[in-house]
Amino acid sequence: MLPGEAVMSFLNLCECFSCNELWVKEFNSPDTKLKENIPIVDNNYVFELNVLNEVLLSLTSKEHDCLYLTGPSGCGKTSLVQQIAARLGWGVEQLTLCGKSDIDDLIGHSSLRRGNLCFEYGPLVRAMRFGEILLLNEIDLMPPADLAVLNDVLEGRPLTVSANLGEVIKPHRDFRVVATANSKGSGDRRGFYNGVRLQNQAFLDRWRFIEMTYPSVRAESVILKKCCTNLPEETLNRLLKLAVELRRDSNEEEITSVTSLSAPFSTRSLIRVASIFEQCSDFVEPSRIIDMGFGSRLPAVEREYVKRLCADIFGNEAFQEKCAAQEKTQTESVADKGRIKKSVRRSTKKK
Ligand SMILES: Nc1ncnc2c1ncn2[C@@H]1O[C@H](COP(=O)(O)OP(=O)(O)OP(=O)(O)O)[C@@H](O)[C@H]1O
Ligand SMILES: [Mg+2]
Numbered sequence: 001m002l003p004g005e006a007v008m009s010f011l012n013l014c015e016c017f018s019c020n021e022l023w024v025k026e027f028n029s030p031d032t033k034l035k036e037n038i039p040i041v042d043n044n045y046v047f048e049l050n051v052l053n054e055v056l057l058s059l060t061s062k063e064h065d066c067l068y069l070t071g072p073s074g075c076g077k078t079s080l081v082q083q084i085a086a087r088l089g090w091g092v093e094q095l096t097l098c099g100k101s102d103i104d105d106l107i108g109h110s111s112l113r114r115g116n117l118c119f120e121y122g123p124l125v126r127a128m129r130f131g132e133i134l135l136l137n138e139i140d141l142m143p144p145a146d147l148a149v150l151n152d153v154l155e156g157r158p159l160t161v162s163a164n165l166g167e168v169i170k171p172h173r174d175f176r177v178v179a180t181a182n183s184k185g186s187g188d189r190r191g192f193y194n195g196v197r198l199q200n201q202a203f204l205d206r207w208r209f210i211e212m213t214y215p216s217v218r219a220e221s222v223i224l225k226k227c228c229t230n231l232p233e234e235t236l237n238r239l240l241k242l243a244v245e246l247r248r249d250s251n252e253e254e255i256t257s258v259t260s261l262s263a264p265f266s267t268r269s270l271i272r273v274a275s276i277f278e279q280c281s282d283f284v285e286p287s288r289i290i291d292m293g294f295g296s297r298l299p300a301v302e303r304e305y306v307k308r309l310c311a312d313i314f315g316n317e318a319f320q321e322k323c324a325a326q327e328k329t330q331t332e333s334v335a336d337k338g339r340i341k342k343s344v345r346r347s348t349k350k351k
Contacts, residue, residue, distance in 0.1 A: 016087045023053045027060045030090040030174045033130045037091035039082040044226040046219050054210050066154045066177040070184050071212030074266025077180040081135050091132035093123035097142040103149045119164040131174030139179035144200040154206040228274045235277055238313050243270050261302050269294045286314035
């Protein structure tokens with residue numbers, strides 16, 4: 001071993017992910033210096049084998065491929081990277097980009113500290129120096145000309161920080177770049193994701209793309225069981241059916257019919273609706289719950305359509321019958337209480 005060289009220890013990936021069907025079995029343990037940047041393990045996160053295999057293959061590649069995860073909003077792109085990093089003990093420098101993000105947000109800027117001018121490193125430099133994953137969320141919102149600053153770095157070359165007297169930053173062996181976005185960089189034809197920009201093809205050519213979709217019905221069923229432990233099985237199955245129907249109706253590529261929805265029913269929305277069910281399904285009807293958790297963000301016609309779909313799937317009559325039955329039991333118990341009180345009064349009078 002050469003002086004100064006880090007000691008390598010290997011991680012057994014099948015053990016890390018409790019899964020024997022992984023394509024990559026072993027990986028050098030990341031040498032993360034900033035322990036506080038290692039994400040916290042979320043035990044409710046459910047990995048889908050195909051996408052997990054593809055992401056691990058890319059993160060562990062010899063060429064240190066840069067990864068572009070694309071897919072609809074709320075399908076789990078950001079959390080997937082965080083949860084993989086959490087299980088591997090890999091630090092993450094996360095930055096969510098927007099239309100006004102610029103090079104300084106990535107590289108850093110000069111600032112005054114106790115009267116001295118010093119350079120504050122940005123997430124890109126920190127990740128390169130400390131061997132972390134640079135997670136760039138919503139990369140397709142950032143102006144393409146500014147993103148060109150990443151071109152050399154994406155190919156594994158050092159970064160020259162001209163704002164810091166031309167300092168040269170060499171990439172650590174564990175430095176990786178992962179971007180997430182709702183588009184593949186070719187704009188947003190439907191207007192679903194307003195603000196998305198058409199990206200530069202030379203820039204896009206430097207990434208390995210993985211297209212994600214919403215988790216399968218089976219995976220979402222496990223997610224809901226983990227997140228909402230008190231949700232009755234029947235409600236869970238109906239919610240999953242609703243998700244399938246709503247996603248069929250929201251086509252991001254084009255408007256297919258009058259019932260095409262203008263907003264995605266994401267895994268995020270599904271979890272939100274399920275937790276409202278857990279809170280109040282005994283006294284609020286299903287279509288109102290779904291309206292609170294999702295429908296109210298839609299234009300009037302679509303909102304009404306969702307309400308009717310809910311009534312079909314959940315059967316509001318069944319809910320009304322349940323309420324009527326509950327009311328009957330309550331009235332009966334009130335009457336019973338009345339009868340008990342009367343008999344108590346009668347017996348005290350006798351005494
Ligand atoms: N496989 C999963 N297991 C558990 N929870 C999940 C899963 N996928 C998504 N979620 C939950 O759904 C929510 C949205 O996930 P996340 O933020 O990762 O989506 P995203 O694809 O990055 O969305 P956006 O495009 O809006 O940034 C999170 O709260 C996450 O916990
Ligand atoms: Mg995200």
